[in-house]
Amino acid sequence: MVILQTLVKKFGIWVAYLAVLLLLPQLFDSILAISIYNQMAIAIVFALSYNMLLGQGGMLSFGHAVYFGMGGFLGVHTLLMIENESVYFSVMWVPFIGGLFGLLCALFIGSFSTRKAGTVFAMISLGIGELIAASSLIFVDFFGGEAGISGDRTFGPTFFGVDFAQNIQIYYLAAIWTFIATIFMYLFTQTPAGRMANAVRDNPIRAEFIGYSARRVRFISFCAAGLFAGVAGGLFALNYEFITEENLNAATSGRVLLMAYIGGLGYFIGPIIGAVLLTLMNTLLSTYTDLWLLYLGILFLLTVMFLPRGFAGFIMMHQVAWLRGRLTSLIKPYLITGLPALVFLLGVVTLIELIHTEDETLSIWGLSLTPASVPTWIVLIAITGAAFYGIRRSLPQLREAWHAANKPDGEGN
């Protein structure tokens, strides 16, 4: 019995994770749903690998897409090699190949870029990123110019009759790879190298006085991050069967930064949240409105300003209150502030869309508005303003309740 409990404690979360990954297609199985799952799987691995740099190791990189892209390019080249039978193994190993290549690049670039963290590292990563992206357009043989290179994943030996022609098959493969990658990235945080990465992030000087070279520690996390970014790239190659310059340029590097940051740096689950969130925004929100990038930008800035630890951090914030059994006391104040906040949000979005639309009627939240009519504007602005006032009024109470909930009982600081 006790053993069972400990087992559940130890592995329950992982079993649940695997179950979710494998059961998603049972939930929604449309072609679109599957393609979204595939994106999520790739994004999760990529974002987690980025978190190894910034979250665990304190290295802000503006060029992480390089290792993702490199892994992807070699992945597609592997597909081509399998196709013209210069190598013979199942395509299910492509992510592994991609990972190795990502690691290789990281070994080379990390050897000089990890000397310092902070601004210097960030700038080097930026420069390297630009260089690789630029040369990818110049060296057509390997990168295929702006059209990129494309292959076909249905060649090579089948895996128990599975030829990976259908995206659903790829998804199950991706799910397994994602699961494995996640486990290994988690285990890495539990090793001396992983822990010292945190130590170096917190206080490089002190780390040197307990026997560790900060540079070596950074180098190791950097390589690990490159490896898993490469795995993600390999998954990309399998899913899309092509890859282009855009997958290793600054935009992709920026996107993964957004994912990791919005999700929550430093918390292992954070990047997973971020990856899922941004994938959904990219596929769903862009259907709602062509302003989705604007909203993404706003969301990101707000996160940086008000939730420096991201969504995961926001959840973890409540740990203390929960441990002290006072979480329930927060529900009411949250509602009091939350409702006007929601109204305010909807109001602002409506206004933005109203300004933006070119049609004579704007259909939003099931109601249709006419940009031409002045009353519409007045009402909207009034509502939004009122909501804002409501927030301002109720915020102090929330703060109070928060302190009350987190105040340590008895002595302490």
Add this chain to the structure above:
Amino acid sequence: MLDVLIFATLNGLVTGLLLFMLASGLTLIFSMMGVLNFAHASFYMLGAYFAYSLSLYFGFWTGLIFAPLIVGVLGALVERYGLRRVHQAGHVAELVFTFGLAFLIEEAVQFFWGRDTKSYQSPDVLNFALFTLFGQEFSAYRGFMIAISVGIFIGLYYVLTRSRVGIIIQAAITHPNTVANLGHNVPLIFMGVFGVGTALAGVAGVIAGPVLTTFPGMATVLGSIVFVIVVIGGLGSLAGAFIASLLIGLLQSFAIASDVGMEDLLDLFGISFPYDHALADLWGLTLPQVAPILPFLLLVLVLIFRPTGLMGKREE
């Protein structure tokens, strides 16, 4: 050949000085607050767009004066309500914040002004050839650009060396920590410097808009280059920024002007490669082809071999 040399120099000068107008603001901001402002080029873009809108109604010159002011105020507001908030979270958070800001501003510009290129024209007063050399005109407007940039540089130099605020800023550049103990209203100075820095970027945008075309991508084209300059010049060193700006400007225009390529280089060593070679692309490279990415190569090399930059004192 001579004509090419002369014009390459002139072009390099124009670009270099323009870049310096951005780099100087960026350096000031960094020196004071230790923030590398990723969104700096975005303020440059805002400058161009505001000037465009103003020029539609009040003409170019009004834009030249007011657009930078608007941008400066915006910058100050960003510092006051955005950066200051993120400050305690550390430099990485600040860098990420400005990164997000750049992202947001680009989207905002597309939201308010639309995505197509704007026909922002230089004033008719300056639509004549300053001088013609070897059949190529050097437009008065470019001369005007040089004049403005130099003017700004002198003004900046004067303020920094003569005025009281300038002295404080100087102190901040060399001893960032001491300023706080000087008993000046440091937050206010920060806000001011950020405002002025962004306003400088605004000026650059106003005068660059008509020649370099005003479109939503203009920030990204310039953005990382300015970064490169500040880092190469040495974080927090105005002189360094100045040298680096001219260096990059000239480097690029000369690289483009030149016609040498990998082959010529290899010929020097008497090496030659078949064109069906796997690396044929590499042997085929020409300097003009790679000119725009040379700065990044320079950046990486400098950071590896001299992380403090050409004239920088401190690394972080």
Add this chain to the structure above:
Amino acid sequence: MTVPNITRMHETNMTSTRRFSLHTFLLVALFGLSGVAAAQDPIKIAFIDPLSGSFASIGNSGLKQLQFAAEYFYNSKGGVLGGRKLEIVPLDNKQSPTDTQIQFRRAVSEDIRIIFQGNSSAVANTLNATISRHNRRNPGQEVLQINYSAVDPILTEEECSFWHFRFDAHAIMKLNTLTDYIAMNPDIKKVYVIGQDYSFGHVVADNSVRLLKEKRPDIEIVGTEFHPIGQVKDFTPYVTKIVSSGADAVITGNYGADMVSLAKSIIDSGLNVPIYTFYAVYDGITATLGEGGKDRIFLVHNETSNPIPTEERKQFLRAFKAENPNFDVTQPRIINALQMVVAAIEKTKSTDPYDIALALEDMRFTNLSGEEMWMRGTDHQIFQSLHISMHTDEGIEFDADNSGYGLRTIFNVPAEETVVPTSCKMDRPRR
């Protein structure tokens, strides 16, 4: 339960297609059901092009034209196949190959079988490859690619596919016309070629050099230059080279900001030579070039612009302008493509891509300008007369960007003379 829902939403008008496609998406995602085709269901056409991000202006104006044409020719006149409306489903690909494939999968799960796409040959190539794979792996679910402006010759040469139809003349055809026109001008002795450093840029450079050698051996190519896409801040250094090369004509395949900046720098430097190009018009470019570019920028394109040959096309243009004051009909080929596809549907009384494809092959169709177009069966390349037009403000009835400036056609090449051989070996699906 959800079925009445669907039918109700089918009545929604064009303006809310975004919302519509979202609802369908939710249905599809949540219940994995794709609308079961009933007699009165609309015929859905996906428009996959950049609708957000920096290339969005071109995508959006293309969308406006397609939507308007669908309304103007069919929906307002009771639809096709006896009452089925055309419905344009806009899918934003941000001009990224990756997002293109994502949107392609969405189109498939919304059971859309016809895809319009035009911007960027890179996107067109990946979409072409994706569709070929998809159609091979999912017989019965085939999808048709209607390429209305990606001009990379490869799409109708080595990479040609039974499921891909191009309604624009490809780069080499256009260059043929362009060089014909240059060759006619005895004053041109030295030509300078500059382009973006990617496949289209290189195609333009290589072929213009080759063709000029054939047509005017006396013309000297005084320089061929490549620069990275969207990386160049200031083109003046390049112009300096052009000047010192003594060129008296410039050929470039640049588009977007690179085109504007290049033209501006040339104008500023007082270098008074003609610029022969492809994409120096509309979406703010015409307005930006304005007076400076007058009578010196020459474009090659299909469909004559001012003077407009037929009254019906004038009516169409006026009607479009009336409804979209801020847009122009920048790509008549979109309308041609739509009309020919519908013609094929009506002819075969079927919306099955395979039937449509067969009907399109070797179809001859008279367009709004009253000229006959021919879709060659062997490589699915359209052939129609090509034209050279000049950027000017004289004799402009239909201007661009409401700037008073526009294109005046000054040179025509009849369709039969534009025909070029193809190396396409198409493998045709058997049914």
Add this chain to the structure above:
Amino acid sequence: MAILSLKDVHKSFGITHIIRGVSLDIEQGEKHAIIGPNGAGKSTLYHLISGLYSVTSGTIELKGEEIQNKPPYEISRRGLARSFQVTNIFPRMSVFENVRCALLWSRGFRYSFWHLLGRQGELNDCAMEVLSQIGLLEKASFPAGELAYAQQRALELGITIASGAEVILLDEPVAGMSHSEAENAVQLIRQITEGKTLVMVEHDMNIVFDVADRISVLVYGEVIASDKPAAIRGNQRVQEAYLGEVATHA
């Protein structure tokens, strides 16, 4: 022989000469205190010994091997640990992790990414032991950054001694503590440096004379005296150079 010995060590920043030829021998197991007025160069001396600064000239030997100008991590691996004047811990990690990281190298884990720390029972027990020594057992899972000042100082000590180094440099271990806190701190220091070589910089003379069995006086970068506490008390030069002023303080 001396476990730690400095021979004519000089350090100057530009033109300013901070350490002007310090020679010092510290025997195995001795409790050595370095005192001196502010700006005498005590901290600089520590930075030189522990490898944060490089010496301008002279040699520093640890257990007979020269260690001057070696990076801090090499010196630390050779068995010399130090604490800092300003608290210097890993704020975002738990108290337990702080100590465990300090243990890693000496336990031979090096840069391993194949050991799972959760499985290293003996390592974790050891970390817990250290925690109980410094009295932070019940705070084990607390983020180090949120401890009270005195507790952070204690953790600082814990990190310093965890590696089991024979030579321990403490830089003003009780600075900024209340009297009672200082009392406990001293007790703690006594007990955890049992049988080890301790070098200590401290301003509180009571503590110095209480703990140290040998004292060196550093004035303007030079050691003007190095002797038993009693002798130091009697020393004339020290009197005028230093203790006089301190006496007024005390």
